[in-house]
Amino acid sequence: MISLTDSNFLIDGRPITILSGEVHYFRLPKHAWRPTLEALKATGMNTVSTYIPWLIHEEIEGQYDFSGKQHAENDLISFIELVQAMDLYLIARPGPFVMAELKNEGIPYWVREKYPEAISRTWNAQSVMTGTLDYSHPGFQQETRHWFQKVSGVLKPYLQPNGGPIIGVQLDNEVGMLSWVSNSPDITPTTSRLFANWLVNNYGDQLPMVYPKAIVDPIQALGLMAKPTDDYVLQLEYDLGYFNRIRFKDYINNLIDAAKSAGLSDVPYFINVHGTDQERGETFPIGISQLYDLFQLKDVLIGTDIYFGDFTMMSATHLYTLNRFMQAVDGHWPLSTLEFNASSGNNTDHVPLETDASALALKTRLQVAQGTKVINNYLFRGGYNRKLAVPVNDGNSRVGIHGWRHGFGSLLNPEGVPASSLPTIKDVTQKLNHLQTLMGDLRADNLPIKVGFYPDLFMTESVYPNSQLAQAQADNQAINRAQRPWNSLLRALLATKLNYDAYDIQSQSLDINKVPVLIMATGKAMPELCQKKLVAYVKAGGRLILTGELPIQNLVGQPATQLIDYLGVRPEPVKTERWDYFPTIIGENFLEGVPEVRVTFLQSFAVTNGTVFWRELMTRQPVGAFIRRDHGEAAILGADWRFEPMFYLKLLAHFGIKPQFELLPRQSQILVLATGGCFGNFIHILNTDNSETQFKISDLTGSLFNDQWIHVPAKDGLILPTDVQYFDWQLDFATVELSAIDKQQLVFDVHHVDSVIQLTITDGQFLPSQAAWAEIKGETMSIHPKAVGRLVVERQGQIVYSN
Known part of the structure; x- marks a missing residue:
């Protein structure tokens, strides 16, 4: 029996940390399965994870192969039985999208050919370079249901409650990722019809006041979505974000219904959030925002995909913070990582990706220290991409995008040769496995400092490329919500052992007993509701630290000054460093005697009844100040003091917080x-x-x-x-x-x-x-x-x- 609590993954009532390695049976000859699993077990891992690609098992419509009749390595049944015989657990990942470096993201070619209208178009009616399919298309959903019925019939006897090794089933993979990374929202006849209905239901008679053209039929909605003008582009992007959250939730609910109707139940359903980019995590909350509504689902464990390189204070801060954000929105379930980039690179396939051999072990240690209970190393062993049964003229006609050889950062390369990181991760994983009973129920213990998380501020997955207005707002949000604070303030807090937590202030009220000190990254735009919550928080006695550009409008470009009005500040335009300008600040009061500091940006402001501690060097205008209002107090940080841990020690000491x-x-x-x-x-x-x-x-x-x-x-x-x-x-x-x-x-x-x-x-x-x-x-x-x-x-x- 599998059960979940807010901090534990339990099997038959026993807390356990799932230490997993991804093994693609369909990329390995059958004779390599056993030695691969033996190596995985010797590394200290207790679980195998694998994608089960639709493309592999139903390459030709109606011709299913789960027993190896067409290709020996397709023998999924034998693979599952081998996993069980070796006393390992299994996480099954049947898609329908699996990515897995497969062509068509693991969807059979015939599905795209059968339903060409499900192939998404996007801005300006352009094709999408990632070739995404519309989750909402009825034909695609019908074929997906058929696929789930077939694959569930194979998996059901092997579920853990039925005596088998399968402890969880992942539904789809990285929902919404393709449209986000390509900045290509799905704009099809189906989505335009659904969006038109959503707008009418959401706005009713007010719709003509919100948009210049009333949306009364899908044709108008299609044009509205594909080529917006500046008078409504911000509103459209905002509404698309909310619409897609609902759409993604409906899609996953359909998959859950298909799985349950086929008997695939009584184990947790996994969903993974994407978002790390270029070995950084500042963009990760975009993925949380996209799937925000999914966190309401029961029996669904939403995990992360983590792709960082070397382990530094910077990458540690990013990993730490995105974990805290995940826990803030999903506090009912334990942290999990369904793809945790393994190895020290790509086993010479991509030499520039090589990283320090210690990085994976250190990142694993950080995950454990934050209470992560599922860690799936992607990839444990590489393999080979066979030829497609029906050839395509794409240069090699293989199932995978990397050609014949598939290494992708594996701990063992396709030939079974270990990567340099294997000994270090083996040392850590073996210890964790030996101490399962002792450490299986650990939970993180942090200080009562909360970093505010408002998912709507990260709702920038769709930005109309032909609008300078839209791009400027997205850039402003990106730099203020994470790029500046994560790389300076939050890094300094961890360096000084001021171990913070996070708080979802969008779906929860701000209770000063739960959140005695709140750090909030702000930009030019902030929703009115968020501003009102921050005002109420300070009125009630909260201690608020604002970092970044002060908000003067909402996310659709309308004036919104509730926060600065309450605090009694009037911000000046932001100044940023250039080749001929070097913004510099000087301290006073509790920073008296601190030398001047050149910064990357500053925003001075006029303030009434505030205690100034930073001033712009040249103008002497306030840049940082403590402001008391009602029962609470706010600290405005109108500049970024680069990496200066001692300043943040003094700042938090002002609010009564000492390092952990x-x-x-x-x-x-x-x-x-x-x-x-x-x-x-x-x-x-x-x-x-x-x-x-x-x-x-x-x-x-x-x-x-x-x-x-x-x-x-x-x-x-x-x-x-x-x-x-x-x-x-x-x-x-x-x-x-x-x-x-x-x-x-x-x-x-x-x-x-x-x-x-x-x-x-x-x-x-x-x-x-x-x-x-x-x-x-x-x-x-x-x-x-x-x-x-x-x-x-x-x-x-x-x-x-x-x-």
Whole structure:
């Protein structure tokens, strides 16, 4: 039986972290299946994930092959049975869209040929370079239902509640992604009819006042959608965003209905959100916004697709933040990552993509530290793309876009050769697998700082390319909502151990008891409802930090000044750096004596009854100020102080917030996160730097680890236990990683001899050992390793010894 809570994935009532690797059976010869799964299991993974492509199994309409009659590698049934025989779990991903670097995104060619009107057109009636199909087209939906009926018949006997290995089924893949990345909204006769009906239902008699032409039939709607003019382009983009949220939810509901009617039920349905771009995450909330309505669905676990490169403070900030945004909108279910880019590149297929071998392990550690319970490494092993049964004149006529060989960042290349990152991820995954019972229910513990998330501010997946007005607004939103704050303010907060959370203020009220301090990134445009919520928050006693350009209009270009009116500020035009202009600010009051700082932008403002702490150097106009209103207070940051962690320490201290952890000496390149579970707590330390470091650490209650030094290797991490009670063990703390535990022994990985393991043992004794020595004070036993490597602490009755 599979069940979910807000922080746990449970199998038969037992919390577990799903550690998975993607294996495409259809790209591997059958004789390679077993050694591939053996390698996956040896890596410490407990689950296999695989796409089940419609293109592969019904390449010719009506001719299904799930048993390998047409192509041996199509034998899905044997693959599932092998997974079960090897005591692994399985995540099944039957589409209908699977992408998976397949042509037509895994949709059979005959579907496109049979329903050409389902092939989307877009702005200015242009064709779409990604060749997207309209999810809403009745013919496509009918064929999808037939596909689900067939594939569900294969999968149903192997669901976990039926005694099989399948613990989840993914519905489609990256819904809305193709139209977003190509800036090509689906504009077909079907969508124009649905959009026309939506507009009429939404606006009623007010429709002629909103648009210059009343929408009374699909033909007019088609023209309105395809070639908007500036007098309604912003309104159209806004309405399209809301319409598509509903449309995507309807599509997924249809898939759920098709799956359930075919008997594919009693396991979670997975959906994945896309959005990382060029190894950055600032665009990821666009994907959350597109699928925002799906978060209301029951029995649906919505996970992330994460494609970052090297692990740096910047990429760590992006990964951390998008996870917090996901948890903010989907707090009912645990975090999950359905595609987590594996390896250190593309196994020489794309040499420029090579990244540091430590990156995957560090990113995995960060996921665990944030409470992620499903991690699917994409791809575990590469493979080969066979020829299409019906040839096409596309240059190679193979099923995949990469040609014959398909590596795509796999931990094992198509020939089975491991990538350089395999040893590091194996080390981490094996530990996590061995500690499943101890760590399976961990949840993240952060400070009461919330970063405000308003999904409508990220509703920029469709921007009319022929409108300078639309492009200017989209650019303004992009730079203010994430590009500036994520790369400076939020990075500085993590560097100073001010570990923040996020809060969805669009669907929830702002309760000062839940959100004592709120950070809100603002731009020129902000919805009236958002502004009103921020005003009410400050009135009630909230402490608000505004960063970015101050809002003066809503998202459709109409004046909206509720927030600045309430705060009593009048913003001046934004100034940005140029080759001949260097915006510079100077501090005063609590920043008195801080040298002038050149910044990338600034926005000065006139303010009444405010305490100014930043001024523009040349004009002396206020750029930053504290403003008290009613029971609350706001801090306006009209500039970006680049990467200056100490400023943000002082800023948050003004609101009574201290860092979650303090390191001596200070280490801005180190992340320190906390998790807790029913068996104890863990401190997660990640070193983003290329050099080994050491420090002592304390939290809000005082010194940790008995004031011992913590040693962290370069580009590596530690998961350190504190106050762990498991079986008869009471592990007070360890400054080395625990890699295994059972009733008789503890196993540690010792990286430095200056490490300590402290146990509480009543009347304990420690036998002389070549591996460690011990200090015993009352019931406290401190064990000190004599060498690096594996240290085993064993127990027989009250006697403890190590080897």
